[in-house]
Amino acid sequence: MAMLEEPSCPGFVFDNVLRNQHLLAKCGGGSQADAAASSTSALPRAKKTGTTIVGCVFNGGVVLGADTRATEGNIVADKDCSKIHYISDRIYCCGAGTAADTEMVTRQISAQICLHRLSTGRLPRVITAKQLLKDYLFRYQGYIGAALVIGGVDYQGPHLYSVAPHGSVDCAPYITMGSGSLAAMAVFESRFKPDLDQGQAVQLVRDAILAGIFNDLGSGSNVDVCIIRQDGVEYLRPYLRANEKGQRAAVYRGGKPAVLRTDRRPVLADIISTRIIRDSGAAQAAGETPMET
Amino acid sequence: MSASFYTKPANNGNAGVAMETSWDSNPGRQRTLQPITTGASVLAIKYNAGVIMVADTLGSYGSLAKFRSIPRVLRVNDATVAAASGDLADMQFLNTVVENHAIDEEIHEHGIAYSPASLHSWLTRVMYNRRSRINPLWNTYIVAGTEAGQPFLGYVNMLGVAFKEDCLATGFGSHLCLGLLREALDAAGGYAGLTEETATSALEACLRVLYYRDCRAYNQYQLANVPVAKPAQVSGPHFLQSDWSVAKLVKHYTE
Numbered sequence: 001m002a003m004l005e006e007p008s009c010p011g012f013v014f015d016n017v018l019r020n021q022h023l024l025a026k027c028g029g030g031s032q033a034d035a036a037a038s039s040t041s042a043l044p045r046a047k048k049t050g051t052t053i054v055g056c057v058f059n060g061g062v063v064l065g066a067d068t069r070a071t072e073g074n075i076v077a078d079k080d081c082s083k084i085h086y087i088s089d090r091i092y093c094c095g096a097g098t099a100a101d102t103e104m105v106t107r108q109i110s111a112q113i114c115l116h117r118l119s120t121g122r123l124p125r126v127i128t129a130k131q132l133l134k135d136y137l138f139r140y141q142g143y144i145g146a147a148l149v150i151g152g153v154d155y156q157g158p159h160l161y162s163v164a165p166h167g168s169v170d171c172a173p174y175i176t177m178g179s180g181s182l183a184a185m186a187v188f189e190s191r192f193k194p195d196l197d198q199g200q201a202v203q204l205v206r207d208a209i210l211a212g213i214f215n216d217l218g219s220g221s222n223v224d225v226c227i228i229r230q231d232g233v234e235y236l237r238p239y240l241r242a243n244e245k246g247q248r249a250a251v252y253r254g255g256k257p258a259v260l261r262t263d264r265r266p267v268l269a270d271i272i273s274t275r276i277i278r279d280s281g282a283a284q285a286a287g288e289t290p291m292e293t
Numbered sequence: 294m295s296a297s298f299y300t301k302p303a304n305n306g307n308a309g310v311a312m313e314t315s316w317d318s319n320p321g322r323q324r325t326l327q328p329i330t331t332g333a334s335v336l337a338i339k340y341n342a343g344v345i346m347v348a349d350t351l352g353s354y355g356s357l358a359k360f361r362s363i364p365r366v367l368r369v370n371d372a373t374v375a376a377a378s379g380d381l382a383d384m385q386f387l388n389t390v391v392e393n394h395a396i397d398e399e400i401h402e403h404g405i406a407y408s409p410a411s412l413h414s415w416l417t418r419v420m421y422n423r424r425s426r427i428n429p430l431w432n433t434y435i436v437a438g439t440e441a442g443q444p445f446l447g448y449v450n451m452l453g454v455a456f457k458e459d460c461l462a463t464g465f466g467s468h469l470c471l472g473l474l475r476e477a478l479d480a481a482g483g484y485a486g487l488t489e490e491t492a493t494s495a496l497e498a499c500l501r502v503l504y505y506r507d508c509r510a511y512n513q514y515q516l517a518n519v520p521v522a523k524p525a526q527v528s529g530p531h532f533l534q535s536d537w538s539v540a541k542l543v544k545h546y547t548e
Contacts, residue, residue: 057542173542182468182506189502190473194542207476215472 052180052212052219053083053094055151055160056188057173058201061229062151062158065205066094067180067213068238069220076220082237084226088113088124090233091152092226093133096178097165098145105146109133126152126159130169138167147177153230174204180212180219187211202227206240213242299357302329324428328380330354332365333509334466335376335435336499338474339444339459339484340492343520344437347496348376349503350530351511358511362530366515369395371524372439373409374517375416378463379432379451387419387430409438413447413455421453433463438519444484459484462499465507470499489518497533504535 050071055064070078085093085106091113095102109132113124130150137144148163162175174192176184187208196204205225212219225239330352337346352360366376367388375391377384391412398406407415413436423429433450448463449455460474477495481487493516503510515529 171544173539183472185506186469186473186499186502189505190498192539194539211472211476215475 050180050216050218050220051083051096051178052176052184052209052216053096053149053178054176054181054184054188054205054208054212055094055149055162055174056192056196056201056205056208057151057158057160058196058198060158060198061153061227062160063198063201063205064092064094064149064151064226064228065209065239066224067209067219068222068224069213069218070099071218079221080238082224084224084235084237086110087129087150087152088117090154090228090230091124091126091129091150092228092233092235093129093151094149094177096147096149096181101144101146102148105133105136105144106148109136123154125154125156126150126161127154130159130161130163133163134167134169137163137165142166149175149177151226151228153228158228176208176212178212178219180209180216183211183215184208198227198229202239210240210242300355301357302327302355325380325383325431328383328431330359330381331509332363332378332381332384333507333511334462334464334470334503335365335378335433336462336466336470336474336496337376337435337437337446337460338477338487338492338496339446340487340489341485342444342489342522343439343518344444344446345489345492345496345519346374346376346435346437346517347500347514348378349500349511349514351509351513352381353509356508358509361511361513364515364529366517366527366529367391368517368525368527369412369438370406372519373407373412373436374438374519374525374527375412375434375436376515376517377432377434380430383430383432387416387432387434408440409436409445409447410440412436412438413445413449413457416449417453417455420449420451420455424452435461435463437517438525439521442521444519444521465510466499466503469502469506473499473502489520500533501535504533 050069051067053066055062064084066083068080068083069076070081081099083094083096083102085095085103087093087106087110093106095106109129112132113129116128117124129152133148133150137146142165145165147165149160150163151160160171160173160175162170162177173194174188176188188204191204202225206223209223213221213223221243222238223240223242224237226236227234332352333349335346335348337344346366348365350362350364351358352363363381365378365384366374368374369391377387395407416434416436420430429451431451433448436445436447436449438445445457446459446461447455447457448461459478460471462470462474474495477491478484478487481491500514504512512533512535513530514533515527516531517525517527519525
């Protein structure tokens with residue numbers, strides 16, 4: 001039963017390497033740095049999610065959290081993007097890294113899980129989604145820039161995994177990924193205890209994402225939270241609007257400012273000495289070299 | 294080939310840098326290309342009656358934890374302490390210079406001593422000058438103390454970037470711990486609302502996070518407390534308690 005896509009040739013497929021080289025050569029010749037500097041046609045910068053994504057296991061399920069900023073280089077491309085993706089009814093996946101990659105890979109695996117569920121007649125397991133994701137990412141040797149946090153509940157209980165772009169997997173009760181992962185991990189390392197209840201887990205996730213939002217430049221805007229339990233899912237988007245636009249403080253009208261007061265004072269100076277400097281233009285016209293000053 | 298148990302600081306030799314300078318032709322004269330024996334993060338935070346600073350006592354040789362009892366906190370005088378991360382040879386050199394300056398001031402017997410702001414300013418000029426001569430002192434310094442009756446906390450790095458803040462961290466600490474320290478300050482409504490106990494426990498929590506997540510951190514540390522009204526005290530070594538029971542819940546990747 002070929003439910004997974006079969007590659008047309010065994011092993012790794014590197015067809016696009018030639019295409020990429022050709023594109024780079026066509027764009028500006030030489031490195032991408034040169035192409036960017038030439039400013040006429042450079043390869044487009046990938047839209048990345050910057051990102052702080054976290055997951056936390058509690059005694060009834062899993063809580064996933066994410067910020068909502070998507071960056072293109074140093075510009076915020078999307079102030080409210082959704083980083084918690086649906087895999088199946090009780091399995092969700094947060095994605096950091098290249099935005100297109102996280103979106104497409106989670107959608108693809110979601111479809112495969114759906115077909116698998118119909119084919120087997122069983123509720124999907126988180127470990128299956130993790131396996132599919134990691135096998136796919138490993139096959140592309142890190143070129144698909146997707147760093148994922150998969151969390152969900154299946155018949156065995158709650159599960160939480162992280163999958164790195166090169167295809168490695170980690171299983172832990174709390175996980176963070178993305179540029180804000182260190183700030184978020186510090187919150188978990190100082191406050192996580194085993195056997196949290198839902199309220200404590202959601203508070204921990206909220207604080208971890210806020211640490212990423214306020215201490216990492218690649219993360220920002222709001223906090224999204226997804227609580228997955230055996231009996232249901234709460235997809236809270238936004239869970240918290242942490243960066244509301246401020247109110248305008250004043251309106252500055254155009255035009256000339258009014259002159260309120262004029263105060264004229266002469267600048268008094270004593271002439272101490274006088275020195276004559278020959279005018280170099282006149283001197284040259286007269287055939288003399290100008291005096292050095 | 295022999296397998297190495299640890300990675301040594303990389304041996305660059307004469308490769309790479311294409312700069313015709315007097316030191317290339319004069320092999321006796323050298324400049325700092327990379328840090329060799331290094332110290333990890335330094336953390337510091339102001340509280341309502343002073344400043345507290347912590348630094349672990351590890352000197353790493355690449356990935357080898359070579360020297361486990363290196364003091365990195367310098368007590369300059371009653372009102373000033375300084376600690377550095379980065380290359381420990383450069384740190385020890387600079388610390389000797391600072392100590393000699395302090396001794397000179399005492400010899401003059403004019404009652405003038407280094408204030409933390411003056412030390413911070415002096416360090417900034419020295420570090421920036423060295424970087425401008427492409428021969429940096431590969432350190433990040435944090436200067437803490439009492440300035441005009443107020444707590445003082447300043448940062449200088451090897452590029453000469455210098456600033457003052459209510460909480461500071463160097464190296465990995467700036468990624469892992471600055472968020473936690475800022476949260477502690479926000480919860481107290483600024484350093485004026487932070488007690489000494491809360492500040493110390495916040496720093497200890499940060500050191501623990503570093504020990505868990507920084508490969509070059511260590512669980513033995515020095516602590517410097519400079520209260521506004523009392524002389525500076527450097528205590529240590531203190532030992533960090535760490536809790537690894539969460540490891541039971543971390544299942545291996547094939548699970």
